[in-house]
Amino acid sequence: MKRVGILLIGLTMSLSFQSCKKCKGEDPIAQIVNNGTESVSVQIQTSGGNTVNINNILPGQGSETKSFAAGNVDFNISIGNMNDVDLAVVMEECWEYEILIDANNQVSSVPTDRNE
16 A cells, blocks of 8 residues: 555656646747848748748847747858858757857857746
8 A cells, every 4th residue: 555655646746747848749949030230031941841931130130930840950041142051950849949140140059948
């Protein structure tokens, strides 16, 4: 009887930890944030073969948040008249990604777990 009680307590605790998650199997999301000096346009190719274009993100602006199927996502980023920058990101379920263009027009990805 004592073992059954301990087992029930353990089961209850593990279920309660599982229910604390805010995101359960949701597609990853991304936003382009332009802190650079030039207008930015982005072509996004998802692992499912879809292409999304986001054009003319002005300096100091951000794009709408877009959702994608989990997997490899390629961002082809045009910054003003400069050469294109390619950024490949492995996007996971329940994660949010900011694709940042900094003040020096350098590109990086900042992932955030939506369960934290």
